[in-house]
Structure formats: structure tokens, C-alpha cells
Amino acid sequence: MIRIVLADDEHLVRGAIAALLGLEEDLEVVAQVGRGDEVVGAVAEHGADVAVVDIEMPGATGIEAAARLADRRPGCGVLVLTSFGRPGYLRRALDAGVRGFVGKDAPVEELAGAIRTVHAGGKSIDAALAATALMAGDNPLTPRESDVLRAAADGRTVADMAADLGLARGTVRNHLSSAIGKTGTATRHEAAAKAHEMGWL
Amino acid sequence: MIRIVLADDEHLVRGAIAALLGLEEDLEVVAQVGRGDEVVGAVAEHGADVAVVDIEMPGATGIEAAARLADRRPGCGVLVLTSFGRPGYLRRALDAGVRGFVGKDAPVEELAGAIRTVHAGGKSIDAALAATALMAGDNPLTPRESDVLRAAADGRTVADMAADLGLARGTVRNHLSSAIGKTGTATRHEAAAKAHEMGWL
DNA sequence: GGGCGCCCGTGACAAATGGCACGGGTGCCC
DNA sequence: GGGCACCCGTGCCATTTGTCACGGGCGCCC
Numbered sequence: 001m002i003r004i005v006l007a008d009d010e011h012l013v014r015g016a017i018a019a020l021l022g023l024e025e026d027l028e029v030v031a032q033v034g035r036g037d038e039v040v041g042a043v044a045e046h047g048a049d050v051a052v053v054d055i056e057m058p059g060a061t062g063i064e065a066a067a068r069l070a071d072r073r074p075g076c077g078v079l080v081l082t083s084f085g086r087p088g089y090l091r092r093a094l095d096a097g098v099r100g101f102v103g104k105d106a107p108v109e110e111l112a113g114a115i116r117t118v119h120a121g122g123k124s125i126d127a128a129l130a131a132t133a134l135m136a137g138d139n140p141l142t143p144r145e146s147d148v149l150r151a152a153a154d155g156r157t158v159a160d161m162a163a164d165l166g167l168a169r170g171t172v173r174n175h176l177s178s179a180i181g182k183t184g185t186a187t188r189h190e191a192a193a194k195a196h197e198m199g200w201l
Numbered sequence: 202m203i204r205i206v207l208a209d210d211e212h213l214v215r216g217a218i219a220a221l222l223g224l225e226e227d228l229e230v231v232a233q234v235g236r237g238d239e240v241v242g243a244v245a246e247h248g249a250d251v252a253v254v255d256i257e258m259p260g261a262t263g264i265e266a267a268a269r270l271a272d273r274r275p276g277c278g279v280l281v282l283t284s285f286g287r288p289g290y291l292r293r294a295l296d297a298g299v300r301g302f303v304g305k306d307a308p309v310e311e312l313a314g315a316i317r318t319v320h321a322g323g324k325s326i327d328a329a330l331a332a333t334a335l336m337a338g339d340n341p342l343t344p345r346e347s348d349v350l351r352a353a354a355d356g357r358t359v360a361d362m363a364a365d366l367g368l369a370r371g372t373v374r375n376h377l378s379s380a381i382g383k384t385g386t387a388t389r390h391e392a393a394a395k396a397h398e399m400g401w402l
Numbered sequence: 403g404g405g406c407g408c409c410c411g412t413g414a415c416a417a418a419t420g421g422c423a424c425g426g427g428t429g430c431c432c
Numbered sequence: 433g434g435g436c437a438c439c440c441g442t443g444c445c446a447t448t449t450g451t452c453a454c455g456g457g458c459g460c461c462c
């Protein structure tokens with residue numbers, strides 16, 4: 001039996017996927033958590049073989065949880081199961097030691113197969129997503145440019161962002177201008193939207 | 202047996218919820234669809250009693266699907282099952298004849314219970330969401346203001362929006378200014394973000 | 403040391419944006 | 433008819449924004 005910890009913030013979806021995996025002969029969901037910062041504890045407590053984690057969760061992202069697992073529980077494989085096929089997510093997940101990456105629109109057999117592959121020590125990456133990630137290329141933004149784009153969310157003003165980051169307004173605008181150029185957009189909001197869509201934030 | 206059609210664009214989630222509902226004695230998922238415009242056909246073909254629909258789907262929204270069902274298949278109850286607890290969604294769903302509204306973070310029993318209630322002709326609305334919807338009040342935006350806010354998404358410029366809507370730039374800016382005032386925000390992007398969050402678009 | 407990239411800041415410029423006042427048109431309801 | 437809300441447009445204003453040029457500081461690597 002492959003012992004699985006399931007992490008997803010939507011209670012109903014989590015329970016439903018657990019029910020689905022429970023139908024498989026060789027899979028057993030031994031714990032379910034709704035927060036990213038509870039993954040490591042659950043894996044340790046139940047001696048799980050594989051953690052299936054969503055990315056966007058309260059407490060910590062699935063990618064952060066994966067990094068902590070790789071550090072403290074290297075024997076436990078991690079598989080990311082997410083709605084959002086952002087290219088940057090895949091890259092960061094792989095850097096965090098994730099060995100499986102499946103979209104929530106995949107057929108059911110693909111998830112079960114990927115779990116078995118990860119448990120066996122192999123890698124299973126969604127093919128279509130891997131292709132788009134390669135097409136998209138790497139994150140061209142500097143750390144500071146990412147910061148200002150993050151701070152630019154929800155239509156904030158330059159003054160707000162400068163106060164948040166402890167910078168002069170002119171500096172913020174320079175970083176924004178650079179980010180706008182690198183993303184091939186015309187306004188900071190377009191740049192922020194594109195960076196978010198690409199998974200660069 | 203209550204015959205159910207399930208509509209959700211994420212294949213895995215859809216199958217998982219179907220598996221979960223299949224565990225209930227009196228519930229039977231007779232069809233699954235991934236697009237909003239396939240709901241009516243599936244209900245008609247399988248003679249379903251209740252349609253469980255997500256809101257954000259390709260083809261047509263779950264709310265649009267509900268309106269069509271109320272028109273062509275009034276005997277079939279509709280229950281909305283969604284991740285997004287936007288107050289405006291609830292209002293529009295009720296206007297479309299939806300009798301059940303459950304969030305994806307609800308416990309499992311709540312969904313099954315809501316399905317039975319809807320099948321019996323009653324109403325089952327997520328309590329927390331109903332409260333926030335009442336707190337938020339109604340949509341204060343005029344149709345035209347909603348249009349310009351929709352067109353303002355993704356950081357578009359006034360010139361673009363004016364071209365899209367066939368208006369003069371000054372007119373667009375006046376509508377924007379009005380919408381900014383009504384939403385209590387400072388920029389069009391904040392206004393668009395707030396309107397979106399409230400489910401007014 | 404020299405080159406390079408990144409960070410932070412200043413100053414100045416044209417363009418876009420938000421705010422306000424004003425006028426004309428349409429439809430609805432008392 | 434009169435009030436009212438909505439729609440569309442024009443004009444003007446101060447502010448914000450995006451862009452560019454420039455300079456200094458820091459750390460890394462050849």
C-alpha cells in the first residue's frame with residue numbers, strides 16, 4: 001500500500017479526491033490537511049510515502065511545503081496537483097524537489113499513475129504543461145522587480161508601494177518601467193497581470 | 202434515487218465529486234459535463250432531477266446554464282457548487298432560479314444534504330455566504346459602468362476601452378470616475394478589482 | 403583592478419489619468 | 433408636464449504615470 005497525505009484548502013474537493021483515490025487497490029489516504037504548514041507534521045505523524053499537495057493554500061504554498069519536506073522528510077515523494085498551469089510554478093516546483101506535477105483537469109488514471117511513479121522514485125510531469133513551460137522561458141525579472149510587481153497588485157498607487165517597500169517613488173517607478181519593458185507590456189497593471197499569469201510572482 | 206448531472210470544468214475534481222456522491226445511498230450521478238453549454242442537453246438526455254454546476258466554466262457560466270434550465274427543464278433543480286463566494290454571484294444565481302448554493306470548502310455532508318433539499322423543492326443556501334451577501338448590499342453600478350469596468354480588466358488604457366465600446370474617451374472616463382466613486386476606490390484598477398471581487402461583473 | 407549586473411536615487415519630460423463642471427438627449431414614473 | 437436617472441459628449445485642471453538620462457554604491461567574477 002502507498003500511504004498518501006492529501007493537502008488542499010477546499011474541504012469538499014479534498015474529500016472527493018480522497019474518495020476517488022480510495023477506490024484504487026494500492027493507494028491509501030492516511031491524512032488530509034487544509035493548510036500548507038500542516039503538511040510536514042501530517043507526513044511525519046502518519047509515515048506517509050507520498051504527499052499530494054495543491055499550490056495555493058493558506059499558511060504556506062504547496063511549493064514551500066515541498067521544500068520543507070525535501071529537507072526534513074526526504075523519503076517522502078511530493079506530487080503537485082493544481083488548477084493553475086502557470087509555467088513558473090512548474091520550474092519552482094522542480095527546484096523544490098517535486099517529482100510529480102499534474103493538473104486538476106487531467107484524467108483520473110493520470111493522477112493515480114503519477115502517484116505510483118513518484119512513489120517508485122521516478123518523475124511524472126504533465127506533458128502539455130512542460131511544453132508551455134519550455135516555450136515561456138525563464139523568469140527575466142530581478143528580485144526587486146518582482147517585489148514591486150507584487151506590490152502593484154489590486155491597482156495600488158506608486159506612493160503606497162513606495163511606503164510598503166521603504167523606497168523613494170522614483171525608484172519604484174524605475175523598477176516598474178524596467179519590468180514593463182521586460183514583460184513587453186504597456187502599463188504596470190498589464191505587467192503585473194502577465195507576471196502573475198506566468199507564475200513569476 | 203436522485204438522478205444528478207454534474208458540471209465542472211476540472212476533470213479530476215468532477216470525477217472525484219462524482220465518486221464521493223456515489224458513496225451516498227440515495228444519490229446517483231448519471232452524467233458529467235465539462236462545459237456550461239452542455240448542461241441542458243445532459244439533463245434532457247438523462248432525465249436528471251438535480252444539476253450540480255460550477256460557476257466558472259467554458260461555454261457558459263453555471264448561472265447562465267441555470268437560467269436555461271429554469272426555462273426548458275423547470276422540473277430539474279439547480280445547485281451551484283463553487284470556489285468563489287462572491288456576494289453578487291449568490292444574488293444572480295437566485296435570480297436565475299437556483300435553489301442551492303454551496304461553497305467548495307463546505308463539509309461533505311452539507312453538499313449531499315443540500316442536494317436532497319433542492320430535490321425536495323426547498324432552498325439550501327450557504328449560511329456564511331448569505332450573511333456576507335446581505336452585508337455587501339446590492340450592485341450599485343449602472344450597466345454602462347459595469348461595461349467599462351469589465352473593459353478595464355488587465356490594465357487596458359482608456360483609448361482601448363473607448364475603441365472597444367464605441368465611445369468617446371471622455372465618456373469612458375466619466376463612467377470610470379462614477380464607478381470609482383461608487384466603489385469607494387481611488388483608481389479604475391482598484392474599482393475593477395473590487396467589482397470583480399464582489400461578483401458585480 | 404576592470405567589467406558587469408543589480409540596487410537606489412534625482413531630475414525632467416510628454417502622456418495618461420482622475421475630478422469637476424457643463425450641456426443635450428432619452429426613457430421612466432409620479 | 434415635471435422630476436429623475438441614465439447615457440453621451442466636451443472642456444479644463446492638477447496629479448499620476450511611464451520614459452529617459454544620469455550618478456553613486458554594492459557584490460560578483462574574470
